[in-house]
Structures are given as structure tokens and as C-alpha cells.
Amino acid sequence: MILKTLFSQLFTKPATNRFPAKYMPKSVLGFLGKVKEGKATLVPPVPVPPRFRGKIAYDREKCIGCQLCIRVCPAKVIEFLPEVKKIRMHVARCTFCAQCVDACPVDALAESPDFLLSDTDRSSAALTVE
Amino acid sequence: MAETQNVYEIPIGPIHPALKEPIRFTFRVEGERIRGVDIRAGFAHRGIEFMAMKRNLIQTLYLSERICGICSISHPITITLAVERAAGIEVPPRAQYLRVIYSELERIHSHLLWAGVAAHELGFDTLLHLTWKVREQVLDLLEELSGNRIDYALPIYGGVRRDVAPEQIPKVEAMVRYYRGLLDELLDAFLRDPSVEARTRNVGILTPKEADSLCAVGPTARASGLSKDVRQDRPYLVYGELGVKAITPRDYGLEPRGDVYDKAVVRLLEVAQSLDLIETCLYEMPEGEITSFPKIPALLAFLKKAEGEGLGWHEAPRGEVIHYIRLEAGVEEPIVWKVKAPTYSNLMSWVPMFRDQEVADIPIIAASIDPCMCCMDRVHVVRDGSPGTVLKEELLRLSRAKTDRVTRHLSPVPRHGGGL
Numbered sequence: 049m050i051l052k053t054l055f056s057q058l059f060t061k062p063a064t065n066r067f068p069a070k071y072m073p074k075s076v077l078g079f080l081g082k083v084k085e086g087k088a089t090l091v092p093p094v095p096v097p098p099r100f101r102g103k104i105a106y107d108r109e110k111c112i113g114c115q116l117c118i119r120v121c122p123a124k125v126i127e128f129l130p131e132v133k134k135i136r137m138h139v140a141r142c143t144f145c146a147q148c149v150d151a152c153p154v155d156a157l158a159e160s161p162d163f164l165l166s167d168t169d170r171s172s173a174a175l176t177v178e
Numbered sequence: 179m180a181e182t183q184n185v186y187e188i189p190i191g192p193i194h195p196a197l198k199e200p201i202r203f204t205f206r207v208e209g210e211r212i213r214g215v216d217i218r219a220g221f222a223h224r225g226i227e228f229m230a231m232k233r234n235l236i237q238t239l240y241l242s243e244r245i246c247g248i249c250s251i252s253h254p255i256t257i258t259l260a261v262e263r264a265a266g267i268e269v270p271p272r273a274q275y276l277r278v279i280y281s282e283l284e285r286i287h288s289h290l291l292w293a294g295v296a297a298h299e300l301g302f303d304t305l306l307h308l309t310w311k312v313r314e315q316v317l318d319l320l321e322e323l324s325g326n327r328i329d330y331a332l333p334i335y336g337g338v339r340r341d342v343a344p345e346q347i348p349k350v351e352a353m354v355r356y357y358r359g360l361l362d363e364l365l366d367a368f369l370r371d372p373s374v375e376a377r378t379r380n381v382g383i384l385t386p387k388e389a390d391s392l393c394a395v396g397p398t399a400r401a402s403g404l405s406k407d408v409r410q411d412r413p414y415l416v417y418g419e420l421g422v423k424a425i426t427p428r429d430y431g432l433e434p435r436g437d438v439y440d441k442a443v444v445r446l447l448e449v450a451q452s453l454d455l456i457e458t459c460l461y462e463m464p465e466g467e468i469t470s471f472p473k474i475p476a477l478l479a480f481l482k483k484a485e486g487e488g489l490g491w492h493e494a495p496r497g498e499v500i501h502y503i504r505l506e507a508g509v510e511e512p513i514v515w516k517v518k519a520p521t522y523s524n525l526m527s528w529v530p531m532f533r534d535q536e537v538a539d540i541p542i543i544a545a546s547i548d549p550c551m552c553c554m555d556r557v558h559v560v561r562d563g564s565p566g567t568v569l570k571e572e573l574l575r576l577s578r579a580k581t582d583r584v585t586r587h588l589s590p591v592p593r594h595g596g597g598l
Contacts, residue, residue: 050367054304063311099340101325120474122233122240145240145331150339151474159325 264488337469396497
């Protein structure tokens with residue numbers, strides 16, 4: 049039975065999604081640069097489900113500075129900015145439990161579908177939400 | 179010592195390619211035969227229980243999830259059960275059914291993960307890839323339900339955080355159908371394969387008497403024929419109504435021998451049992467609230483006022499897990515938090531299992547109890563930078579000193595545990 053499965057697998061699509069390219073590029077950064085220039089095409093990642101917990105989206109206008117999110121955050125991601133009574137999130141530490149989203153009384157925080165967050169600088173603009 | 183001069187010691191670990199997690203074995207080997215083993219644990223200790231004393235209970239919940247990446251529903255469910263008992267929180271019926279669904283989904287993925295690892299340890303990598311390919315289905319479903327592929331962040335004190343939406347029910351049903359259709363192929367690949375049988379039959383035997391006297395738990399005990407399952411023996415959530423029965427190799431028509439083969443039988447049959455439980459829960463689940471504290475500030479305020487101690491128990495995929503917690507009014511952090519993970523109970527069953535086995539069988543016997551070191555390592559004393567073992571007399575002295583200290587000040591237990 050297992051042999052049947054194995055032989056049929058030879059002629060079907062692999063279970064693994066070949067992200068970001070069909071064959072491993074020599075340099076991933078170089079390949080991504082080429083994608084930006086339009087010289088290469090990216091094999092898209094597997095689509096995320098509708099209620100995916102990705103990078104937290106922050107609506108600065110709605111935020112009332114109650115600091116409830118800071119009290120419940122298990123990874124201490126959120127920093128309070130006392131002068132403006134707003135928050136700053138360091139996504140590099142985030143564990144994506146979205147407890148802050150549940151705690152926020154004014155719905156200033158939301159789960160976004162973004163998940164490609166790797167970076168060489170943990171305090172880069174992409175990894176800081178404010 | 180009656181052993182001859184031909185007995186040599188082979189150390190394996192703490193870091194070794196055959197081990198997935200750090201633990202040290204010292205085998206006494208005579209030729210190819212293992213004559214004895216000494217086990218030293220403690221290499222994956224992270225001080226999680228101490229960290230919890232500096233975090234409020236909601237933060238502790240997510241910390242408990244990170245005790246183990248595979249049991250990331252078992253540990254949060256157990257700590258919520260403990261805190262709910264300590265604080266007297268009622269859990270709505272729908273939330274109890276949802277917790278059962280989530281923990282059975284976790285059991286399916288954990289057992290399939292183990293089956294793949296076992297196949298890999300036997301050198302049967304084709305089966306590893308096949309098993310892990312089909313395991314993706316349940317991980318995809320968990321991602322669909324929770325939003326995360328691993329570390330699901332689903333249970334919360336008083337209920338669960340996410341409901342199974344009506345449009346998701348067909349996806350759960352599809353997953354159940356997929357595995358039902360596939361189970362026969364998996365049983366065929368694992369249990370009716372001559373090479374798997376040759377490598378696992380009569381290897382790593384744990385007799386029922388040894389399993390009983392060493393207090394083995396979970397599939398390790400059930401493979402030896404003990405009818406031991408927390409869901410059956412001390413029902414919690416809605417497991418009592420669901421009527422869970424412990425699975426032993428007898429359910430597959432085999433007399434239990436307690437070897438690695440029997441452990442595979444038990445785990446694969448438990449996948450089928452979990453599928454039945456998920457289906458039953460899905461249809462019997464009542465409508466209603468999914469948490470008794472929809473507002474987080476209300477929950478935080480309630481937990482701050484709570485006082486008392488509670489014990490939570492749960493049948494994790496690897497066996498019984500127990501959390502003890504003590505809360506004090508006016509303090510947000512837990513005063514005491516103690517975790518007993520299943521591997522801690524199963525560790526000693528390695529000693530009879532390794533006896534008189536071959537060196538080449540070490541990886542599969544070590545893997546057969548599905549060990550999880552990061553779950554287990556809880557106490558390791560490091561003082562002035564040097565690790566040391568605290569003997570009983572020293573512990574007794576420390577314990578008396580602490581009693582003295584506590585009664586002298588007549589204050590409650592020091593807020594951050596006080597240390598040694």
C-alpha cells in the first residue's frame with residue numbers, strides 16, 4: 049500500500065510549497081532584489097486563513113493610552129510613550145497570541161495577515177509599530 | 179559488582195544526533211548488549227516556574243504554553259483548570275466542549291509527529307515523510323481555528339478565546355474524514371510492515387508490573403496493558419460524559435507485551451479515538467457563551483482578588499500532566515506554580531526498557547516513551563555559577579530554615595518565592 053502511495057507521488061505535485069523559488073537561489077537576498085526589478089517571479093507563500101494572527105495592526109488615532117495591552121502582553125513587546133500617551137510595539141519580540149487585541153477596550157489593535165517579518169535589524173521600521 | 183571486565187561505559191548525550199533533546203545516558207555495555215543505564219536529566223531547565231512569579235496570571239498562561247511546543251494546548255488547559263479551581267471560576271459548557279476539541283486535535287498532531295520520529299529512528303525515512311505530510315492537515319486545521327500553526331493561544335481562564343465558527347465546521351468534518359480514510363494506510367504502513375515489526379517487536383519491553391511500580395503514564399503505561407488514562411480515571415471538562423476508555427493493545431486484538439510495537443499500536447489507535455471524540459463534540463456541543471469573562475479587565479480584577487490553591491490535571495498526548503497553583507488576594511502573580519509533565523513520570527521506565535537490548539536499539543527505545551525534556555526539567559540548582567546536586571539532608575535543612583523564616587516574620591510566603 050505504501051509503495052502505491054510512493055509511486056503515485058512521483059507523478060503528483062509535491063506537498064511542499066516551493067517558496068520563494070522553485071529551486072533554492074544562490075543568494076536569497078539577491079533573488080529578492082531581482083524580484084523587485086521584475087527579472088524573476090516569486091512563488092507565492094501558502095495563503096493564510098481568514099482569522100490568521102499576524103503582525104499586530106495599530107490604529108494610533110483610536111488609542112486612548114490605557115496601557116491595558118502592556119499589562120497583558122506576555123512577551124513585553126509594548127512600550128508606553130508617556131508624552132503622547134500612545135504605544136510603540138517591538139514586533140521582533142511578539143509571540144502572536146493577540147491577547148492585546150482581545151484586551152483593547154477601543155479596538156485600536158487588530159490582527160493583520162502579515163507574516164513575512166524576517167529582518168537583519170530587529171529595530172527596523174518594518175518591525176516597529178507605532 | 180558481579181559484572182565482568184568486559185563491561186564498558188558508553189556515554190550518550192547530553193547533545194547527540196540520536197537524541198532530539200538534551201539528556202545524558204551512561205550505558206554499561208557488554209559487547210552489543212546493554213547491561214544497565216544511568217540517566218541524568220536537567221539540561222533543558224529554564225526556570226519557567228520562577229519567571230511566572232514575576233508575571234500576572236494572563237502572562238503566565240502564555241508562559242505555560244511555551245513549556246513545550248507540542249503540548250501547547252495541554253499546558254494552558256491544565257493551568258486554567260488549576261486557576262479555575264483555585265479562584266472558583268465556572269466554565270460555560272460550550273467552552274468545555276471546545277477545549278476537548280482543541281486538545282484532541284493536539285493529540286492527533288502529537289501522535290503523528292511521534293510516529294514520524296519513530297519511523298526515522300528505525301531508519302525508515304520514507305514513512306517519516308509520509309506521516310509528516312499527512313500531519314499537515316491537522317496543523318492546517320489548527321491554524322484555521324486558532325490563527326497560529328503552533329502555540330495556539332486558545333484557552334483562557336473561564337473559557338476559550340475562539341469559537342468554531344459555523345463556516346469552519348465543514349473543514350473540521352473534512353479533516354476527520356481525511357484521517358479516517360487514511361488510518362488504514364497508516365496502520366498498514368506501521369503495524370503490518372515486516373521491517374518495522376522486526377525492529378520493534380520485543381524491543382524495549384516494559385512489563386505491566388514494572389509500568390505500575392514505576393508509575394508510568396500515558397501511552398507508555400497503556401502499551402503495557404494498564405488501563406490508565408486521566409480522561410477515564412478522573413474525568414474533567416466533559417470527558418466524563420463522552421465516556422473515554424483507555425486504549426490498550428487489546429483493542430487491536432493483541433495481548434500487550436509493552437514493547438515499542440505496542441506503543442505504536444496505542445498511539446495510532448488513539449488517533450482514531452480522538453477523531454471520534456472530535457466528531458461527537460462537534461455535534462453535541464451546546465450553543466452559548468465561550469467564556470465567563472468576555473472583558474479582560476474584569477478577568478484581571480477577579481484574578482487579583484482570588485485566593486486559594488488549585489490542582490489541574492489533563493491527559494496530554496504523552497500522559498498525565500499536573501499543574502498546582504496558589505493564589506493570594508491582592509497579588510497578581512501566582513505565589514506558587516508547580517508543573518509535573520508526563521515525561522517526568524515516564525523517565526524511570528527507561529531503565530527496565532533498556533536492559534539487555536542492543537546498542538542499535540537505543541534511539542528507538544529512547545524515543546518510544548515520546549520524551550519531552552523541556553517539559554520535564556524543573557529543578558536544577560546552580561549557585562555561584564557552579565551546578566551542584568542538593569542532597570536530602572541539605573534540602574531538609576533549607577526547608578526548616580524557610581519554615582523558621584516564614585513563621586518568624588509571620589508574613590505570608592515571600593512574594594517572589596524567597597529563593598533558597
